Amino acid sequence: MVEADPFQGGLSDHVALQFLASAPFSLVLTDPWKDDNPIVYANRAFHDTTGYPREDVIGRNCRFLQGPGTDPAAVARIHRALEREEEVTVDILNYRSDGTPFWNRLMLAPLRDSDGKVRFFSGVQKMLAPEDAPDHAHTTIDELHHRVKNHLSMVVSLMRMHNREAATNPREVLDKAARRIEGLAMLYEQLTYTDGENNxxxxxxxxxxxxxxxxxxxxxxxxxxxxxxxxxxxxxxxxxxxxxxxxxxxxxxxxxxxxxxxxxxxxxxxxxxxxxxxxxxxxxxxxxxxxxxxxxxxxxxxxxxxxxxxxxxxxxxxxxxxxxxxxxxxxxxxxxxxxx
Structure with missing residues (x-):
């Protein structure tokens, strides 16, 4: 877990953070207000995907996942989205801790506070199968990820309307949230389609x-x-x-x-x-x-x-x-x- 609640917004935000972080897909949060935009949170799925333990991740910029085969154009797209505080989805060649390369579908999005100020960036990663590598990827995947993210935000906002329930029984709220996100996680895993299907x-x-x-x-x-x-x-x-x-x-x-x-x-x-x-x-x-x-x-x-x-x-x-x-x-x- 994170050593402190980075949202600093009370129990409801803390519960929401735990909910997102326990999702069955790889997730990191980075802090653009710190030097070099380091990772401040990485969930268990991220460690499982990359092979890096927590002590080798927290405080580092995500570029440590890059290697000799990483496309500079993909890196440039990520940098441009960070500078413009925009969402972006990029297929990028990354490397595990043992040097094994893997194709990573990265969905990067700014997380804003109630005043619209960017507090963190979230990065959701999906390891791609060889047949889903960029040569076979559909350009419309950005739009699909955006829609799934919007529905995820809806579920989180519903959770936050019940602060009293969360305060008295946060474990139960997390269990309900995990169930509600299960279907979204399944859909996320189905966002890559074979040729000829309606994407x-x-x-x-x-x-x-x-x-x-x-x-x-x-x-x-x-x-x-x-x-x-x-x-x-x-x-x-x-x-x-x-x-x-x-x-x-x-x-x-x-x-x-x-x-x-x-x-x-x-x-x-x-x-x-x-x-x-x-x-x-x-x-x-x-x-x-x-x-x-x-x-x-x-x-x-x-x-x-x-x-x-x-x-x-x-x-x-x-x-x-x-x-x-x-x-x-x-x-x-x-x-x-x-x-x-």
Whole structure:
């Protein structure tokens, strides 16, 4: 961990920093207000990727990852983005601590305080497979990374609205945050596509299936089964993100509250609607909502998140619950299949 909270902004910022730093992709923070913009934080994934221990990283400029094969043009793009305080995504040849080269997709972004002043730069790295090296990379990847980052910021801002909850139980808040970012991390890993695929879209059923599997692995019991039935079609990346978060929230709630100690099944259906839109339904065969429970509602983080995500899709949400189970259905219009 960082020796001190670099944001110096109270518990909510500290929780948000831990949340981002524990994400399952490599992350560093650098401080442009210190001489030579050194690294002030590197998460465990960064150490695993590069092979450098913490004591060899903190206080150094990131250029120690460069080597004889590093393209000066890529380095120049990074320097230009730092000087202009802009975001940039660069594929650059870096070197591990043992000298082994690897292609690194670096997403660099300024982190600003409430006054708009840059306090830190964040660097998210993804080690590329040989077939995804620059000769095969898509130029649109910058835009896709930018969209994923925007949705990540949305989740963090929702966390910060609940300072009281974080103050009383920060571990629980971090656990919820880790679950909410899981789907985003999966999408981040899918941002490189093979030739001939639509590099602005993902196969919705495949992506939501991975989200559901991830939620299932977090369950404390194995008697709850998750089934997926999906038509095969694509949606733009920026639409897949909110749908993935909705599935994560609804399935998690079902697994935690619908069955008690009894076994059960959660079934996810993804259909291409007759009008060209998308219908997403999530059914469980549990005991239904307790009397007086109104979900989703603004008073809970999860409920508020689902309502905001539904609105972002211009969709409608219906909830039907009874003793035989609960069905939650999202209907999204044909525009959800189109790029913004």
């Amino acid at each position: 602005q879209a993902v196969v919705l059923g495949d992506y939501l299936g991975r989200v559901a599997d991830s939620v299932g692995r977090l369950a404390p019991r194995d008697q709850i089964k998750i089934k997926l039935r999906a038509d095969r079609f694509t949606v733009p990346v920026e639409r897949a993100v909110p749908m993935g978060l909705i599935v994560s929230e609804v399935v998690t709630n079902a697994m935690q509250h619908a069955f008690g100690e009894a076994p059960g099944t959660v079934t996810i259906n993804i259909e291409e609607a007759d009008d060209g839109g998308v219908r997403l339904s999530i059914d469980d065969d549990g005991r239904g909502f307790a009397d007086g429970v109104d979900w989703p509602r603004e008073g809970s983080v999860g409920g508020r998140l689902v309502l905001q995500l539904t609105a972002s899709l211009a969709g409608s949400l219906s909830v039907n619950s009874g003793p035989q189970g609960t069905r939650i259905m999202l209907d999204a219009p044909p525009s959800v299949r189109q790029r913004n």
